[in-house]
Amino acid sequence: MKYVDEFRAGDLAEKLARQIASEASADRTYHFMEFCGGHTHAIFRYGVQDLMPENVHFVHGPGCPVCVLPVRRLDDAVELAEKHGAILCSYGDMMRVPGTKQRSLIKAKADGADIRMVYSTLDALKIARDNPDRQVVFFAIGFETTTPPTAVAIKQAEAEGLENFSVFCNHVLTPPAIGHILDSDDFAPGGPAKIDGFLGPSHVSAVIGSKPYEAAAEKYQKPVVIAGFEPLDVMQSVLMLIRQVNEGRAEVENEYTRVVTREGNRKAQALTGEVLELRESFEWRGLGSVPHSALRIRDAYAFFDAEKRFTVSEKQSRETKSCECPAILRGVKKPTDCKLFGTVCTPENPMGSCMVSSEGACAAYWTYGRFRDPARQKADAA
Amino acid sequence: MNMVDKGVSIRAGSVDMTHGGGGRAMAELIADLFQRHLGNPILAQGNDGALLEPQNGRLVMSTDGHVISPLFFPGGDIGSLSVHGTLNDVAMTGARPLYLTAGFILEEGFPLADLERIVMSMARAAKEAGVPIVTGDTKVVEKGKGDGVFITTTGLGVVPDGVHVSVECAKPGQAVLLSGSIGDHGVAILSKRESLEFETEIRSDSAALHGMVAAMVEAVPGIAVLRDPTRGGLAATLNEIARTANVGMMLDEAMIPMKPDVAAACELLGLDPLYVANEGKLVCLCDAGDADVLLEVMRAHPLGGDAARIGTVIDDDVNLIQMKTGFGGTRVVDWLAGEQLPRIC
Numbered sequence: 001m002k003y004v005d006e007f008r009a010g011d012l013a014e015k016l017a018r019q020i021a022s023e024a025s026a027d028r029t030y031h032f033m034e035f036c037g038g039h040t041h042a043i044f045r046y047g048v049q050d051l052m053p054e055n056v057h058f059v060h061g062p063g064c065p066v067c068v069l070p071v072r073r074l075d076d077a078v079e080l081a082e083k084h085g086a087i088l089c090s091y092g093d094m095m096r097v098p099g100t101k102q103r104s105l106i107k108a109k110a111d112g113a114d115i116r117m118v119y120s121t122l123d124a125l126k127i128a129r130d131n132p133d134r135q136v137v138f139f140a141i142g143f144e145t146t147t148p149p150t151a152v153a154i155k156q157a158e159a160e161g162l163e164n165f166s167v168f169c170n171h172v173l174t175p176p177a178i179g180h181i182l183d184s185d186d187f188a189p190g191g192p193a194k195i196d197g198f199l200g201p202s203h204v205s206a207v208i209g210s211k212p213y214e215a216a217a218e219k220y221q222k223p224v225v226i227a228g229f230e231p232l233d234v235m236q237s238v239l240m241l242i243r244q245v246n247e248g249r250a251e252v253e254n255e256y257t258r259v260v261t262r263e264g265n266r267k268a269q270a271l272t273g274e275v276l277e278l279r280e281s282f283e284w285r286g287l288g289s290v291p292h293s294a295l296r297i298r299d300a301y302a303f304f305d306a307e308k309r310f311t312v313s314e315k316q317s318r319e320t321k322s323c324e325c326p327a328i329l330r331g332v333k334k335p336t337d338c339k340l341f342g343t344v345c346t347p348e349n350p351m352g353s354c355m356v357s358s359e360g361a362c363a364a365y366w367t368y369g370r371f372r373d374p375a376r377q378k379a380d381a382a
Numbered sequence: 383m384n385m386v387d388k389g390v391s392i393r394a395g396s397v398d399m400t401h402g403g404g405g406r407a408m409a410e411l412i413a414d415l416f417q418r419h420l421g422n423p424i425l426a427q428g429n430d431g432a433l434l435e436p437q438n439g440r441l442v443m444s445t446d447g448h449v450i451s452p453l454f455f456p457g458g459d460i461g462s463l464s465v466h467g468t469l470n471d472v473a474m475t476g477a478r479p480l481y482l483t484a485g486f487i488l489e490e491g492f493p494l495a496d497l498e499r500i501v502m503s504m505a506r507a508a509k510e511a512g513v514p515i516v517t518g519d520t521k522v523v524e525k526g527k528g529d530g531v532f533i534t535t536t537g538l539g540v541v542p543d544g545v546h547v548s549v550e551c552a553k554p555g556q557a558v559l560l561s562g563s564i565g566d567h568g569v570a571i572l573s574k575r576e577s578l579e580f581e582t583e584i585r586s587d588s589a590a591l592h593g594m595v596a597a598m599v600e601a602v603p604g605i606a607v608l609r610d611p612t613r614g615g616l617a618a619t620l621n622e623i624a625r626t627a628n629v630g631m632m633l634d635e636a637m638i639p640m641k642p643d644v645a646a647a648c649e650l651l652g653l654d655p656l657y658v659a660n661e662g663k664l665v666c667l668c669d670a671g672d673a674d675v676l677l678e679v680m681r682a683h684p685l686g687g688d689a690a691r692i693g694t695v696i697d698d699d700v701n702l703i704q705m706k707t708g709f710g711g712t713r714v715v716d717w718l719a720g721e722q723l724p725r726i727c
Contacts (some may be wrong), residue, residue, distance in 0.1 A: 001645050010710045017710070047711015117650075231709050347716075367716045 007230030008046065016235040017051040024242050029055045033239055033331050034199040035178060035366075037064030037357060038229040044364040046231035054102060055074050056238065060361035062177060062286055062329040063204075065142040066093045067353040068317040069361050070283040072317035074099040076138050079106075081113035082167060082168040084310050086135040088115045089124035092146050093357045094141060098350055100317045121153035128157070128165035138167045139305045145203040147171045147295065148268040151275035154297065154304045168306040169297050172282060175212045176293035182220040186332045193332045199234065202256050209264025213252045221250040228256040275301050284327030285319075285353060323354035328361050335365040342366065397492040402522030405609040412520065415498055419505040422514040424481070432516035434481060437540045453500065453530055456570045457585030458661075460533055461503035466590045466661060467512035467612070467723040468537040469511055473592035474608040474664065476547035476599045477539035484506060484518040484535050486576035489528030499527045500531065511590040513537070541593075543602045553626035555674035557692040559666040561594065562587070563688045564616050565644040568658035572651065580650075585641045589662030594683040598666065601679045607667035610660070617656040618667055620703045630698025633715065639688040657718045667695060 003107065022032060034040055040060045043049060062068050064356040072076030074097060081088040088105070095106045095117055109115040114134075118124050121138060128136035135367035140150040150167060157165040178198065199211055205226045212222045222245035227237035237255040243252060253258055275298060297305040319325070323345070324338035335341050335354070345351035347363050392415065400407035417425060425431045448464040456701055458466075465482065472479040484504065488497065508515050515535075542545075566587040573582045591610065599605055607627075611619035616638070624630055640655055648655045662685060673691050680686030693705075703715040 001642055001649065004645075008709055010708055013710045040603075047707050047713050048707040048709070051709075220543060240440035263405060365716060 004230070006212040007228070007232045008052045009232065012232055013051055013235060014334050016103070016239060020051075020056065020235065020239050020242065021053045023239065023246065024056055024136050025246060026055070029057065029194075030245060031057045031059050031194040031197050031199050032199055033059040033061045033181075033195045034065040034227075035061040035174065035203045036199075036204070036229075037067070037360065038202065039041065039199050039212060039227065039234055040064070040361055040364050042229055042234055044367065045105050046348065048231050051235065052238070056242070058191070060282070060328070060364075061198075061331055062181070063143065063174070063201060064357050064360045065146070065172075065323065066097050067329060067359045068172060068177075068284045068318070069097070069141055070092075070285045070321055070354070071099050071169055072315070073196070075103075075315055075317045076312045077137075077168055078103060078105065078113065078240075079315075080137050080306060080310055081115050082108060082111075082240075082312075084135065085217050086092060086114075086137045086310070086374060087127060088113070088137050088139055088342040089127060090115060090139040091146075092117045092119075093307040094139060094352060096288065097353050097356045099318065100315070102320070102351070107215045122150045125153055125156060125162065125165065128162050129160075132164060134164060135309075138165070139170070140167050141170045143174050143201070144272075145173060145202045145206045147272050148207060148265075150228070151271045154275050154301050155271070155287055156337065157304055158301065160376045166306040167339070168299060169276070169295060171276065171295040173282065173293050173295070174201055174208070175216060177284065177287060178292055179219075180218050180287055180290045181330060182216065182222065184330065186330055193330065195222065195223070195331065196245050199237050199241070200224045200252070202226065202228045202233070202260070204375040205256065205264065207265050207268050209371050210252050210254050210260055210262050210281050211264070217252050218251050222323060223250045224252045226252070226256050226260050278290065286326040323352035325362075327353045328354050335362040362366070390439040392494045392498050395494040395666050397488045397497065397522055398490055399522055399524070401488065402520060405605040408520065415494070415501055416518060416520070419498070419501045420484075420508070420515045420518070422516065424514060425518075427541060432481070432483075434516070434529065434538075437480065439540040439543060441476040442472050442541055443536065445534065447532065448470055448533045448569070449529065449532050450524045451529060452574050453496070455574050455586055456582075457566040458588040459500055459503050460531060462499035463509040463586075463588050464533040464535045464659060465504050467590050469513060469592055470661075470664070471592045471596040471612045471622075472537040472539040472579060473590075474547070475539070475541060476545040476595060476605065476608065477541045477592075479511070479513045479537050479592050481538045482513055482515045482535055484515050484533060486518070486520045486534040487528055488522045488567055489530050490522060492530050495532065498535075500533075500543040504533075507590070509514035511592065511633065518642045529628060540603055542599060542603075545605075547599070547600050547605050547608050548631060549607050549609075549623055549626045552623055552629050552667050552695055553606065554629055554669060554695050556606055556667045556695040557670045557691050558620070558631060558633065558674060558695060559668065559680070560616070560690055560692045561591075561664045561666070561680050562640050562662075562688040563639040563644065564611070564644065564660055565648060565655040565665065565720040566659035567661040568615070569644045569647045570646070571659075576683060580647070582643055582647060584641065584647070587660055587662035589685055591662065593662050594680060594685050595664070598676055598681060600637070602668060602672045602676055605666060605668050605676070606671065609665045611663055611665055612659050612661060614654070614718050615657040615659055616665065616720055617703065618656075620715065621701070621717050623665075623667070624698070624701040624703055628699075628701060630696045630701055631693050631703045632696050633693035633703065635705050635708045637690050637692045639690055653662075655716055670694070
């Protein structure tokens with residue numbers, strides 16, 4: 001497949017692996033957090049870890065959109081479908097994420113709620129058009145990548161006078177989350193977690209550009225390399241991070257120049273800004289309350305805001321006991337550090353969100369990586 | 383009622399509850415539609431059960447329910463699929479299929495013209511395969527309690543002497559062969575799904591494999607395992623074999639045939655083609671020394687032109703399917719968690 005195979009070529013990977021091995025200093029370790037689930041997926045899917053020297057480690061970050069959504073918001077979405085009788089339109093990944101008492105959208109659907117999997121906001125708009133006597137709610141989740149389509153859908157609904165359409169907005173922002181992780185005690189000197197640099201988001205950066213990471217790189221003195229999602233992108237970016245670390249630099253570099261610019265997609269940014277605005281604070285699964293880290297619908301478009309159209313009840317939403325998703329999302333623990341991993345929590349029966357999405361650290365580790373556990377653990381211990 | 387009237391009523395009519403009620407309407411539907419198209423001497427016996435001739439050899443029986451949506455798709459429809467699917471299940475024991483049965487569950491309101499198109503397609507598939515549909519059943523459910531039409535077919539076959547194809551015969555060291563490109567059926571179905579329609583040249587690979595299987599068991603009677611990788615794709619099939627036979631496998635990603643259109647569609651939709659359904663491909667495990675002979679036989683058959691050796695059976699207590707990626711790393715090809723594509727066969 002043209003424009004894809006070029007970025008998955010085995011011979012180039014081999015060359016890059018040799019280069020990385022020769023430049024990685026043998027007397028230290030390198031811990032790089034890949035923020036995005038897309039990178040986590042690529043690392044496991046192509047076996048990138050196999051091509052790394054033993055002192056280069058990936059720390060899986062919180063950039064899996066369905067993983068960071070707090071249980072409470074998921075419970076609210078279920079309620080919109082169950083109690084308010086709305087047709088709830090959701091991206092597929094969200095369907096199996098367990099809410100309180102393991103109740104997921106797919107279970108609610110089986111119990112009779114009208115929940116539909118959509119591939120895009122266009123599908124949700126079509127469902128609203130086709131069902132004029134029903135309320136149709138789009139369950140909007142994701143980082144800056146999925147935000148512009150939500151803004152467009154709201155504008156489109158307004159233009160068409162689609163009065164039965166609304167959006168349950170849960171969009172979150174990447175740069176505040178990176179800052180929040182580095183501010184936490186986990187990453188303080190002597191803390192349990194180590195990060196020497198970041199593989200920066202690829203699709204998110206296509207929208208917001210590379211500029212928003214510059215403040216964090218400077219403030220926390222951590223290099224950031226914006227990396228594409230193909231495996232060669234990941235390897236090239238690792239090499240760039242190693243060079244920065246070795247040279248004592250902490251800059252934002254852009255490996256993904258074929259898509260990302262410093263300024264990003266200004267049209268998308270303008271559209272998003274017109275329809276959505278910053279929330280004071282938003283709860284993240286794993287990170288807790290993070291200031292200015294999420295978006296809500298502006299008052300001018302309040303008519304399409306499901307949170308204003310429907311009243312959801314107060315509820316006691318709860319994570320599964322002993323699920324380590326929060327610590328795994330912060331990069332403090334590995335999936336194998338969780339007591340539930342692979343015992344009661346498997347992709348067939350996920351207890352926590354990280355086991356659901358193929359971008360989740362636990363699911364990726366289970367599906368693609370667990371067979372190399374013993375060898376890797378030995379290497380880690382050595 | 384003359385023949386012209388019948389034609390008109392099928393073209394304009396739809397299924398109603400009387401078609402399953404046991405009365406005249408049901409008898410007419412059976413005569414005008416099912417017997418007319420599927421007719422053969424055994425079906426024409428008109429008994430509740432089909433009387434069959436005695437057979438020499440071990441009998442094989444398999445049954446399969448078909449609930450596919452959409453009913454018509456590029457490269458086939460629920461009718462041809464329900465014939466191919468069951469013939470293939472019978473053939474995967476190395477058997478020669480002899481007879482089929484068909485049970486229809488029709489939803490009230492389903493257009494009779496569509497039903498006729500489906501039955502004609504079944505008739506064509508059965509005729510091409512040389513296997514008659516010898517008995518059947520029709521039930522009607524109220525509107526909203528079905529999805530147009532569901533078809534369950536059962537197949538009966540006989541295994542040639544000296545052939546013992548069974549999953550427990552999988553042993554470390556054997557070669558893993560695949561008869562052709564993966565994912566064609568699943569992608570063809572997806573391309574016609576409501577809300578997901580996209581333009582593609584890909585057609586379902588739905589086909590009856592027993593002809594190729596006959597040539598294979600004739601060339602190498604000692605074939606260990608045959609499976610058609612349908613629901614859950616190649617990955618699910620290999621995992622089933624590995625778990626049942628308590629072995630593992632090491633695959634070579636570069637050797638797995640895939641059409642560029644299928645790869646592109648999967649890339650776009652975020653699907654892993656290893657988990658996408660096939661309806662006209664088979665996986666074969668055989669002694670490594672027989673691999674080349676079998677590949678030659680498969681490639682000489684119209685349905686096996688792209689046959690390839692994709693891996694090796696290995697000793698593994700935890701029954702993992704591993705794969706050397708084209709990138710140079712290794713990954714696990716695990717069971718599918720949940721459903722990647724709902725209801726595609």
